Amino acid sequence: MRADRLDLANHPRVSKQPLDGPSSMSSRALPTQTRTPLSFANLPNKQDLCNAFVGKHLSELRTPAFVVDRAIVVRNCAAMLESAQKWGAKFRAHVKTHKTSEGARMQLVSGDREAHAVVVSTLMEAWQLVDAGLVSDGTIKDLLYGLPVSPTKIADLDELSKQMKAHGAAVRLMVDNIDQVRALETYNAQFNRADPWSVFVKVDLVGHKRAGLPHASAGFRALVETLVASPSISIFGFYCHAGHSYASKNLDEASSFLSGEVESVLAAAVLARSILQSQINSDSKTTLPFVLSVGSTPTAHAFSATALEKLVSLLDGNVLELHAGNYPFCDLQQLATGLISADHVAQRVLAAVISYYPGRGEDGSDEAMCDAGGIAMSKDIGPWSGYGDVVGIVGRTGVGRSRWKACGWRLGRVSQEHGILVRKNSKEPIAEEERLRLGDVLEIVGQHACMIAAAYPWYYVVDSEDTAAEGEEVGGRVVDVWVPWKGW
Numbered sequence: 001m002r003a004d005r006l007d008l009a010n011h012p013r014v015s016k017q018p019l020d021g022p023s024s025m026s027s028r029a030l031p032t033q034t035r036t037p038l039s040f041a042n043l044p045n046k047q048d049l050c051n052a053f054v055g056k057h058l059s060e061l062r063t064p065a066f067v068v069d070r071a072i073v074v075r076n077c078a079a080m081l082e083s084a085q086k087w088g089a090k091f092r093a094h095v096k097t098h099k100t101s102e103g104a105r106m107q108l109v110s111g112d113r114e115a116h117a118v119v120v121s122t123l124m125e126a127w128q129l130v131d132a133g134l135v136s137d138g139t140i141k142d143l144l145y146g147l148p149v150s151p152t153k154i155a156d157l158d159e160l161s162k163q164m165k166a167h168g169a170a171v172r173l174m175v176d177n178i179d180q181v182r183a184l185e186t187y188n189a190q191f192n193r194a195d196p197w198s199v200f201v202k203v204d205l206v207g208h209k210r211a212g213l214p215h216a217s218a219g220f221r222a223l224v225e226t227l228v229a230s231p232s233i234s235i236f237g238f239y240c241h242a243g244h245s246y247a248s249k250n251l252d253e254a255s256s257f258l259s260g261e262v263e264s265v266l267a268a269a270v271l272a273r274s275i276l277q278s279q280i281n282s283d284s285k286t287t288l289p290f291v292l293s294v295g296s297t298p299t300a301h302a303f304s305a306t307a308l309e310k311l312v313s314l315l316d317g318n319v320l321e322l323h324a325g326n327y328p329f330c331d332l333q334q335l336a337t338g339l340i341s342a343d344h345v346a347q348r349v350l351a352a353v354i355s356y357y358p359g360r361g362e363d364g365s366d367e368a369m370c371d372a373g374g375i376a377m378s379k380d381i382g383p384w385s386g387y388g389d390v391v392g393i394v395g396r397t398g399v400g401r402s403r404w405k406a407c408g409w410r411l412g413r414v415s416q417e418h419g420i421l422v423r424k425n426s427k428e429p430i431a432e433e434e435r436l437r438l439g440d441v442l443e444i445v446g447q448h449a450c451m452i453a454a455a456y457p458w459y460y461v462v463d464s465e466d467t468a469a470e471g472e473e474v475g476g477r478v479v480d481v482w483v484p485w486k487g488w
Contacts, residue, residue: 001435002334004428007279008394011051012419015487016321019477023201024150025289026175026248027154028156029078029186029393030151030183030190030256031150031151031152031153031155032188033153033155033156034152034153034154035123035156035157036124036127036488037122037124038127038128038131038266038285040487041124041486041487043157043483043485043486044098044159044457044483045206045483046305046459046482046483047096048184048480049458049460049481049483050480050481052482053460053481054479054481055477056477056478057121057394057395057472057476057477058350058394058395058441058462058478059105059394060350061350061442061460061478063348063350063352063371063441064351064371064377065348065349065350065374065456065460066347066348066349066350066453066455066458066459066460067165067347067348067349067350067443067459067460067461067462068098068347068459068460068462069346069347069348069461069462069463069464069475070346070347070461070462070479070480071353071463071464071465071466071475072343072344072345072346072464073103073106073328073329074106074110075344075376076155076327076328076329076330076346077106077107077110077327077328077460078110078111078113078206079113079238080107080112080324080327080439081099081110081114081474082110084115084140084322085113086128087320088312089320089321089322089324089445090115090117090291090319090320090321090322090323091115091117091321092115092117092119092122092144092293092322092323093107093108093115093118093119093323093324093325094118094119094121094323094324094325095107095125095129095325096119096120096121096122096125096146096325096450096483097325097326097328097329097330097449097450097451097453098459098484099453099454099485099486100459100482100484100485101128101129101132101133101134101158102480102482103119103328103482104118104132104134104140104316104333106328107287107328108139108140112275115140116138116139116140116141117140117141117142117143117144117321118140118142118143118144119143119144119145119146119323119325119406120144120145120146120306121146122146122485122487122488123145123153123156123157123488124486124487125161125485126143126145126160126171126220126394127160128145128485130160130164132371135163135164135167135169136167138167138168140169141168141169141170142169142172142174143160143169143170143171143172144171144172144174144239144298145172145173147172147174147211148174148175148176148177148180148211149173149174149175149180149183149184149221151179151180151183154184154187154437155170155187155191156285157173158187158191158193158235161246163400165195166237166351167200167422170198171185171198171466172198172199172200172236172323172373173197173198173199173200173329174199174200174201174202174211174239175199175201175227175233176201176202176204176211176212176213176223177223178222178223178226179225181223181230181232181233183223184197184230184232184233185224185230185232185233186256186325188232191254195236196230196231196232196233196234197232197233197234197286198234198236199227199233199234199235199236199290200236200237200238200239200293201224201227201235201237201238201268202225202239202240202263203215203220203238203240203265203268204240205241205260205261209240211241211284212239212240214264214312215265215267215268215271216267220268220271223277224268224271224272224275226270227286228272228275228276228279228282228284229279229282229283229284230284230285231283232285233283233284233285233286234285234286234287235272235290236274236290236291236316237265237269237290237291237292237293237319237342238265238269238291238292238293239265239293239294239323240261240265240267240294240404240421241261241294241295241296241323243410251273255316258294258295261294261295261313262292262294262320262431264312265293266292266314266315266316267319267419268374269290269292269318270291270316271289272286273288276327279466286342288314288317289318289319290318290319290322291317291318291319291320291321291424292315292321292370293321293322293323294320294321294322294323295321295322296324296436297323298471300418300466301372306315306334309330310377310395314322314382316323318455325450326422326449326450327344328346329345329346329347329449329450329453330344330346330347330449331345331347331383331445331446331447331448331449331452332342332388332389332445332446332447332448333383333447333448336382336383337382342391342404345404346444347445347449347452347453347483348391348392348444348445349372349377349445349446349452350394350441350442350443350444351370351371351372351376351378351419351440351441351442351444352370352371352439352442353368353369353370353373353421353437353438353439353440353442354369354370354418354438354443355368355438356368356369356436356437356438357369357370359486361422361423361426362422362423362426363426363427365422365423365427366423367412367421367422367423367428368409368420368421368436369418369419369420370390370411370418370419370421370442370444371417371418372411372418372419373388373415373416373417373418373419374414374416374417374419375416375417375455376409376417376419376455376456377419377444377447377451378445378447378448378451379444379452380416380446381447382447382448384447385410385412385424386410386411386412387408387411387412387413387414387446387447388410388411388419388444388445388446388447389409389444389445390407390408390409390410390411390421390442390443390444391404391443391444391445392404392407392442392443393406393436393440393441393443394408394440394442394443394476395441395473396433396478398409398438405432407410407428407442408423408424408425408428408431408434409421409422409424409434409436409442409446410422410424410470411421411446421442425432454484455485457483457484457486458481458482458483458484459481459482459483459484460478460481461478461479461480461481462475462477462478462479463474463479466479
């Protein structure tokens with residue numbers, strides 16, 4: 001933990017008065033400020049893990065285990081930076097999927113292409129990026145805390161802002177509620193913070209009901225009016241996330257979701273500009289142009305000349321920013337969109353076969369049990385059936401890390417620590433190379449990489465572009481270990 005980190009728990013000027021309800025900020029009382037010290041993260045030591053596991057074959061790893069193919073991550077990250085460049089857009093990398101310094105660097109730097117902006121989903125992610133040196137070395141110059149700001153975390157965000165400012169970097173917040181604005185104003189007055197908070201206003205796509213407000217709602221207009229009038233706030237831009245774009249089945253559908261995002265943030269920007277112009281003599285800290293931040297992994301993959309032409313026509317002098325986070329790893333949900341291929345999927349879970357049940361399944365088909373269940377694979381589902389597809393059997397002839405080979409098995413049911421493997425086609429006979437034996441180590445690609453990765457204390461890293469010893473599959477040995485950040 002950094003010695004100059006603010007001790008919020010013992011800060012003498014932080015109010016201990018609790019919040020009373022939705023309108024509590026009107027009383028100008030801050031709730032107790034909270035923090036999660038880095039020293040409490042208690043992460044495993046990377047060097048110790050590398051000493052223990054680098055060089056080991058996948059068959060030697062305790063299951064369940066999370067495996068990442070570094071070569072695929074590098075390609076995916078390079079392709080995303082290239083797409084942003086083709087769009088003429090800035091890029092903001094979401095680090096919530098992998099939660100690692102190694103992954104963040106790959107997202108931001110690829111050859112002569114680079115970006116310097118990130119979005120985090122937890123304050124632990126933000127502080128770990130600082131602690132890893134990505135801010136001090138100039139890799140990260142702009143960090144967005146991607147949840148609507150909690151009044152209990154403002155002091156921690158202020159300290160984060162001070163440390164990043166010392167390196168010429170900025171912290172930005174997300175707002176979607178007037179009481180968040182009042183809390184920030186109260187904090188600035190109570191602690192004599194002179195700098196206005198730079199914020200993205202979260203725009204909710206109509207009917208989506210995640211964070212944010214619909215741009216055409218009365219509540220959104222009131223929020224923007226409050227922000228523009230506040231001397232404690234500077235509107236940096238408008239942010240939209242089409243999470244429902246995971247339902248895309250093709251490029252046209254993804255492009256439609258992307259257009260909807262752009263149209264929503266643009267309408268918000270037009271409204272804000274008109275309000276700003278009407279308050280020209282106010283103490284507003286907001287300036288133009290606005291940054292319009294849109295994206296998700298499906299919509300970020302929806303590049304086409306037609307889509308680009310439409311985007312440019314919509315910008316109206318604002319700056320386009322693309323954000324995405326799942327793309328370094330990818331998963332079955334992304335495959336189902338039709339916008340990526342199996343070659344883009346960089347993560348797999350290793351699970352051992354621990355029992356076998358001949359004739360127990362549908363129409364008399366076989367079933368088996370493995371040691372990866374709901375925690376190891378998550379319980380997220382998607383357009384593809386089940387909780388994961390078996391794509392390889394470690395060490396089995398013809399099935400290896402170097403390629404995706406569907407084995408006719410999927411993870412059909414899960415309990416906490418075990419899963420039931422079922423046949424994809426119950427009437428199809430089992431080929432000899434697909435027959436499961438107790439002790440076989442399976443490679444399973446799950447539905448949602450972000451949720452799956454969160455269960456693992458470290459990731460075993462392989463590289464499918466490495467050379468392999470004679471008789472071994474490519475990428476079958478550990479070349480690195482990544483330690484993801486845990487906690488909030």
